[in-house]
Structure formats: C-alpha cells, structure tokens
Amino acid sequence: MKRIAVQGIVGSFHEDAAQRYFAEDIEVVECKSFTSVCKLVDTDQVDYAVLAIENSIAGSLLKNYQLIRDYHLRIIGEIYLHIQMNLMAVPGVKPEDITDIYSHPVALQQCVEYLEEYFPKAELHEGMDTASSARFISEERPTNAAAIGNLRSAELYQLNILDKGIETNKKNYTRFLILAKHGNHSKDANKASLCFEVGHFYGALAGVLNVFTEKEINLAKIQSVPVVGRPNEYTIHVDVEWENMENYEKAIHQVLKSVSSLAILGEYKRGDISVHDQ
Ligand SMILES: O=C(O)C(=O)C[C@]1(C(=O)O)C=C[C@@H](O)C=C1
Numbered sequence: 001m002k003r004i005a006v007q008g009i010v011g012s013f014h015e016d017a018a019q020r021y022f023a024e025d026i027e028v029v030e031c032k033s034f035t036s037v038c039k040l041v042d043t044d045q046v047d048y049a050v051l052a053i054e055n056s057i058a059g060s061l062l063k064n065y066q067l068i069r070d071y072h073l074r075i076i077g078e079i080y081l082h083i084q085m086n087l088m089a090v091p092g093v094k095p096e097d098i099t100d101i102y103s104h105p106v107a108l109q110q111c112v113e114y115l116e117e118y119f120p121k122a123e124l125h126e127g128m129d130t131a132s133s134a135r136f137i138s139e140e141r142p143t144n145a146a147a148i149g150n151l152r153s154a155e156l157y158q159l160n161i162l163d164k165g166i167e168t169n170k171k172n173y174t175r176f177l178i179l180a181k182h183g184n185h186s187k188d189a190n191k192a193s194l195c196f197e198v199g200h201f202y203g204a205l206a207g208v209l210n211v212f213t214e215k216e217i218n219l220a221k222i223q224s225v226p227v228v229g230r231p232n233e234y235t236i237h238v239d240v241e242w243e244n245m246e247n248y249e250k251a252i253h254q255v256l257k258s259v260s261s262l263a264i265l266g267e268y269k270r271g272d273i274s275v276h277d278q
Pocket of ligand 1: 007008011012013014015052055083104106107128129130131174
C-alpha cells in the first residue's frame with residue numbers, strides 16, 4: 001500500500017486531496033508541518049507527499065515553493081479541490097456564545113469577510129490544520145468556541161454545523177501538488193513546473209517568457225519567490241502547458257540559453273479544476 005505524507009490529520013483537506021488523487025487504498029502519514037512532510041519524502045519514509053501550493057482566495061503558499069526546491073522534490077501530479085468552509089461547534093453551542101474560533105491560517109484567511117461581519121470580536125486561533133481544530137473542539141468541548149473546516153471533519157469529530165459555505169467566494173479552489181523523491185517521465189504529461197533565475201537587466205525575464213509565446217506554450221502561472229540570503233533576488237517559478245510535447249522540448253532548449261539556472265521540478269498531467277467539487 002502506498003504511504004502518503006500530508007500536513008494535518010484525517011479529515012483535513014490535504015487528506016481529502018490524497019484520497020481523491022490516488023483513488024485506491026492508501027496509508028496516510030499525518031505530519032505536524034510542511035517541512036516534516038518534505039523530510040519524510042526525502043528520507044524514503046513515504047512514497048509520496050501531497051502539498052497545497054495555492055488557493056484561489058488566499059494566494060500562493062510561498063514557503064512550499066521554497067521547500068520543494070530545498071528538498072529537491074519532484075512534482076509528479078496535481079489535484080484541485082473545491083473548498084467549502086463551515087463553522088462547527090459541539091452540540092448546544094449557539095453563534096452568540098462564540099468568542100474563540102480555531103482553524104488553519106489559510107482557512108481563516110478564506111473566511112475573513114464572514115468573520116469580520118459576524119464575529120468581529122472573536123479571537124482567532126491558528127491550528128495545524130482544519131481537522132485538528134475540529135478534533136480539539138470535540139475533545140475539549142468548549143461552550144464558547146467553534147472550528148472552521150470541511151463537512152467531513154464535522155462528521156468525524158461529531159460537531160454541529162452552525163453555518164455552511166462561509167468562504168469569501170464560492171469559487172474557492174486549492175491546488176495541491178503530488179511530490180515524490182524521483183520523477184518519472186510521464187507520456188501523458190501536458191504541464192510542467194519550472195524555476196529559473198535571470199539577470200538584473202532590462203528585458204531579461206520578458207525574453208524568456210517570449211520563448212514560450214513563440215513555441216505556443218501556455219504560461220499558466222508565474223510566481224516570484226525570494227532567494228533567502230540574497231535580498232532583491234528572486235527565483236521565477238512558472239507553470240507551462242502545451243498541446244504538443246515537441247514544442248515544449250524546443251522551448252526548454254531555447255530557454256536554457258538565457259537563464260542563469262533552470263530546474264524542471266516536474267512534468268505531469270494537468271489537473272482538472274472542476275472534477276473534485278464537493
Ligand atoms: O487545514 C487543512 O485542512 C488543510 O489541509 C490545509 C489547507 C492549506 O494548507 O491551504 C488546505 C486547503 C485549504 O486551502 C485550507 C487549508
């Protein structure tokens with residue numbers, strides 16, 4: 001059985017992403033941090049890891065870009081999940097009783113408008129993940145606190161749903177990457193994640209991006225990530241998609257001539273944003 005590391009516990013969105021991506025019996029290895037998730041892959045203690053990389057409301061998880069590079073991990077796939085957030089508490093607790101709310105920081109960010117409108121005075125507590133926040137509420141049984149998470153965690157930890165769909169925007173999607181220690185060349189790859197650095201002179205980045213245009217490669221995402229210890233310097237991460245693999249290979253060949261370093265983090269089959277709606 002494949003062993004998959006995720007940050008958080010059973011009932012978290014990461015666990016859900018792992019179950020849906022592999023769609024077979026898997027052993028989920030619960031971790032306390034994104035760093036320990038990456039360490040487990042690096043030291044061969046798990047086969048794969050699932051790592052959130054961006055959310056359509058909260059934006060990119062920059063630290064995770066850095067971790068993938070630091071641990072030299074390979075991206076072998078991706079999955080998008082439609083994220084719905086819910087307010088939950090132990091039975092008997094009413095919205096007017098709530099003074100404290102627990103969840104993952106990214107989940108809290110996704111509900112900021114709702115929290116400002118309905119719970120402007122509540123103290124927000126950042127937990128390891130949404131599911132452990134739900135479990136905490138379930139174990140401690142506070143009469144003045146609630147957690148934010150998915151419906152599955154409410155069910156698993158026997159909490160009452162006080163409000164459903166509290167995220168700021170209903171089109172709330174998180175993209176998760178599937179990571180391994182070694183990449184495999186996938187024949188049905190139609191997307192790649194690359195990173196590179198360019199010099200500080202005019203047109204340096206535009207020159208690289210133009211290569212993709214010329215070769216009819218779609219630039220799906222561009223993200224600059226600070227180089228730690230070198231202020232004002234960035235690694236440029238791009239996700240590119242193609243119809244014709246040959247065009248992609250030619251583009252890479254060309255790009256190599258104008259960047260100071262290029263790493264292909266992974267070539268994989270692109271995930272479908274609408275498939276895994278809750
Ligand atoms: O807290 C969880 O349940 C998670 O899986 C973490 C996480 C994240 O890291 O962004 C995953 C998906 C949602 O965007 C909210 C939180």
